[in-house]
Amino acid sequence: MRLTKIGGLVALISLTFSSVALAETTKNNFYLQVGSNRNGDPIVLDLSSVQGTEYTLLEQQGNSIVRRTLRAACGQGKLFSKKLAIYEANGNLARVDRTEQEIFPKPRSADANSMEIVCRVATNRTK
Template sequence: MFLKSFGSVVVAITFLVSSTAIAQTNNNRLAFHVQVGSDDDGNPIILDAGSVQGSEYTILQKQGNGIAKTTFRAACGEGRLFSETSSVYNADGQLMSEKQTKQEITPQPGTPEANSMEIVCQTAKNDISQ
C-alpha cells in the first residue's frame, strides 16, 4: 500500500489487481478511497470519497514519483461530466502545478471517469431519496 499525506488529505493507493476500498481516519475525519480503475501501467486510479461534495469529487493517480489529483463535477441528471482542476504533487506532497481545466469530457463506460461518476451520482441519488 502507498500512503502519502498531502496537508490534511491522506492518499491511500493499493497496488492490487482487484477492486479495493480503503478507510482510514485522519484528524478525526474518515478518509475513504475506492479504486475506480487502473492506468496503462496497472497503477490504481482512486476516487477520494471523502472529497465528494454534492456532485463534485476528486480522483487520484500515480504520476511519476508523485500524485496527480483531478477534480470533477458531474451533472448527474444530464449524464455529463466536467473536469474542473488538475494538480500534481511530488513525492514529498508538495504542490508542483495546478491548472483550471474547465472542460466537458465524455466518460466512456468502464473508464475511471465513468466509474467514479456512477458512484458519485448513485450516492447523490440515494441522499436525495432518503
C-alpha cells in the same frame, strides 16, 4: 496501493460495486479504487471529498500524485473537469490547472465508474 504518501494505512478491504473494487482508509479519508492507469497503478475516488456531485480522483503517475476534481451533471449524463493538481514525491504542489471543461469518459473507465458511484449516491440522498 501506493497512497501511503498521503497518509498512514489503516485498513484494506474488498467491496463489490458493479465488480470487485478495493477500498482503503487513511486517517480521516476513505478511498475506493475505481480503475487503474496504463501502468496498472490504481485510480481512487476520495469518498471524503464528495460534496453533492463534485469529487476528487487520485492517481499516481511516476513519482507524482495527480489529484483531479470533477463535477458530474448526473441528470444530463455529463462530466466536467474542474481542477488538476500535481504533487511531487515530497508532497510539494508542482502544478495546478483550473481549466474547466467537459470530458467524455469511456465506459468502465475510472472517470465513468466514479461518476456512476457519485450519481447513485446523489440520487439516493434526494429520495
